[in-house]
Amino acid sequence: MNEPLIEIKDVTKSFGPVTAVDGVSFSIMEGDSLGLVGESGSGKTTLSRLILKLIEPDGGRISYSFEEKELRSKCQIVFQDPQTSLNPRIRVGEAIAEPARIHSRPPRVKELLEMVKLPAEYAKRYPHELSGGERQRIGIARALASNPSFLVLDEPVSSLDVTIQVEILNLLKELRQTLDLTYLFIAHDLSTIAYMCDIITVLRAGRIEEYGPKELILRRPKSAYTQLLLDSSPKF
Amino acid sequence: MQSEFGWIDWPKSFCYSFLMLDIKELSVSFGNFQAVKDVGFSLKRGETLGLLGESGSGKSTVALAIMRLISYPGKIISGKILLDGADLIKLGGEEMRKIRGAKISMIFQDPFSSLNPVFTVGEQIAEAFRYHQGLNRVEAWERSIEMLGTVQIRNPSARIHNYPHQFSGGMRQRVMIAMALACNPEFLIADEPTTALDVTVQAEILKLIADLQNKFKLGVLFITHNFAIIKQICDRVVVMRKGQVMEEGATLEVLNNSRNAYTKNLIESVKVLAGE
Ligand SMILES: Nc1ncnc2c1ncn2[C@@H]1O[C@H](COP(=O)(O)OP(=O)(O)OP(=O)(O)O)[C@@H](O)[C@H]1O
Ligand SMILES: Nc1ncnc2c1ncn2[C@@H]1O[C@H](COP(=O)(O)OP(=O)(O)OP(=O)(O)O)[C@@H](O)[C@H]1O
Ligand SMILES: [Mg+2]
Numbered sequence: 001m002n003e004p005l006i007e008i009k010d011v012t013k014s015f016g017p018v019t020a021v022d023g024v025s026f027s028i029m030e031g032d033s034l035g036l037v038g039e040s041g042s043g044k045t046t047l048s049r050l051i052l053k054l055i056e057p058d059g060g061r062i063s064y065s066f067e068e069k070e071l072r073s074k075c076q077i078v079f080q081d082p083q084t085s086l087n088p089r090i091r092v093g094e095a096i097a098e099p100a101r102i103h104s105r106p107p108r109v110k111e112l113l114e115m116v117k118l119p120a121e122y123a124k125r126y127p128h129e130l131s132g133g134e135r136q137r138i139g140i141a142r143a144l145a146s147n148p149s150f151l152v153l154d155e156p157v158s159s160l161d162v163t164i165q166v167e168i169l170n171l172l173k174e175l176r177q178t179l180d181l182t183y184l185f186i187a188h189d190l191s192t193i194a195y196m197c198d199i200i201t202v203l204r205a206g207r208i209e210e211y212g213p214k215e216l217i218l219r220r221p222k223s224a225y226t227q228l229l230l231d232s233s234p235k236f
Numbered sequence: 237m238q239s240e241f242g243w244i245d246w247p248k249s250f251c252y253s254f255l256m257l258d259i260k261e262l263s264v265s266f267g268n269f270q271a272v273k274d275v276g277f278s279l280k281r282g283e284t285l286g287l288l289g290e291s292g293s294g295k296s297t298v299a300l301a302i303m304r305l306i307s308y309p310g311k312i313i314s315g316k317i318l319l320d321g322a323d324l325i326k327l328g329g330e331e332m333r334k335i336r337g338a339k340i341s342m343i344f345q346d347p348f349s350s351l352n353p354v355f356t357v358g359e360q361i362a363e364a365f366r367y368h369q370g371l372n373r374v375e376a377w378e379r380s381i382e383m384l385g386t387v388q389i390r391n392p393s394a395r396i397h398n399y400p401h402q403f404s405g406g407m408r409q410r411v412m413i414a415m416a417l418a419c420n421p422e423f424l425i426a427d428e429p430t431t432a433l434d435v436t437v438q439a440e441i442l443k444l445i446a447d448l449q450n451k452f453k454l455g456v457l458f459i460t461h462n463f464a465i466i467k468q469i470c471d472r473v474v475v476m477r478k479g480q481v482m483e484e485g486a487t488l489e490v491l492n493n494s495r496n497a498y499t500k501n502l503i504e505s506v507k508v509l510a511g512e
């Protein structure tokens with residue numbers, strides 16, 4: 001515990017004239033649940049793709065406490081947009097079984113579907129035969145299939161209804177405990193982040209606006225943007 | 237392409253007396269599975285109706301049925317969808333195509349699959365302005381840039397040349413909103429339109445919809461699981477579960493005094509997340 005699992009140093013990434021990530025440095029400690037918040041377009045998804053080496057940085061360095069060849073099995077992602085990550089011609093049961101098979105583990109389709117509260121018959125369905133929320137749950141099941149130790153969760157619950165949001169968040173919390181997982185949890189609302197994370201990073205226009213333990217950031221936000229997010233969190 | 241009442245500033249209460257959408261005993265099935273069962277509700281001109289309910293309860297299916305976009309093996313098996321008195325279910329493909337976009341437009345739940353990957357975002361928004369508002373190329377392009385700015389995309393005159401995959405998740409969702417509003421509809425269906433947006437941008441989008449509503453007496457069917465949004469913008473709510481309407485009523489009445497166990501459970505979950 002408390003060894004850095006991933007260290008990010010001065011990482012920069014531009015797409016043409018748009019600088020999506022602009023000199024970002026921080027560490028993800030083993031066992032942490034790190035929350036990444038920031039407005040739409042601030043570079044959250046780009047940063048997570050850099051961390052997973054799905055794209056290469058223009059500058060800076062990302063180092064891992066494990067061999068880089070282990071990256072594909074150790075690190076998994078739940079994509080923001082389930083539609084883009086699920087092949088429309090593959091039944092969801094296959095989609096869930098595939099990562100386990102690649103890492104030569106027995107697929108546990110039924111168990112995984114149960115974990116995300118879907119009936120076992122859903123394995124036979126194609127993605128277009130699911131509701132928006134159901135598709136997202138398939139994405140979560142698939143990410144869990146290869147027994148990863150690090151998970152990037154890119155807005156995994158924002159398209160789900162609240163009862164299931166809470167169920168899935170509780171499930172993710174539980175899994176983190178039992179499987180010793182490390183999370184990078186991306187969201188645009190602070191209540192979800194506060195519920196899930198110990199450390200919060202606030203990103204703005206590709207840069208870190210603030211970074212620190214949850215209690216501190218929630219109680220004494222330094223930036224006006226964080227304050228704004230806090231003020232507008234839904235209250236009952 | 238405004239409504240017959242759109243250009244007169246009727247008092248809101250008066251407009252409320254016009255039933256715009258009236259759904260009666262609507263049932264939709266996918267093969268053997270009945271996703272929507274005997275659903276009925278109505279909506280008045282200028283009104284915002286919230287459609288709430290657990291994942292898989294049939295909300296998007298109802299919305300797609302109104303648009304007549306249920307595709308095989310899905311089928312509307314019974315019911316009526318009256319829009320200004322005309323039953324949409326009885327319309328032919330061509331008639332329906334005219335209504336879609338002109339009278340009704342929809343912001344889809346899934347922004348990526350509903351944007352065309354081979355056209356720039358500018359081309360897609362401008363197309364809506366040209367086709368539905370009859371603007372010429374130059375006007376349509378200028379209005380598209382303006383609209384991108386309105387949905388809070390920074391540097392819109394440069395970003396308008398981007399393709400959808402060059403936009404972030406929330407930015408794509410905003411392009412969908414821009415396209416739906418460019419059609420200048422009388423009735424808007426918004427299926428979870430702000431799930432990928434942070435509260436600051438979300439507030440701007442809700443304001444934009446409210447403005448249009450005041451100006452054009454737009455009727456809005458707003459599908460969301462976000463109680464804060466429901467409270468803020470919906471006059472009434474319909475709660476669905478397992479394809480059926482569980483309850484319907486004035487927003488505050490349902491949120492504060494629901495006797496329905498399911499609705500109460502939904503509300504409790506929100507409180508858990510809000511840390512109460
Ligand atoms: N492949 C790409 N080509 C061009 N620009 C890109 C590409 N990917 C991302 N960008 C741009 O980089 C910026 C950051 O995008 P990113 O997807 O990281 O934002 P985000 O914080 O995840 O936003 P959201 O909350 O809306 O998902 C945006 O301006 C986006 O348009
Ligand atoms: N093409 C299809 N074929 C078979 N079943 C389908 C199809 N489309 C939807 N369904 C099923 O119909 C039910 C209702 O789906 P719908 O998309 O209307 O739900 P929803 O209320 O919008 O849920 P969410 O909040 O998750 O978007 C779900 O159980 C779904 O699996
Ligand atoms: Mg993103």
Ligand SMILES: [Mg+2]
Nearest residue numbers: 131132296345
């Ligand atoms: Mg839906």
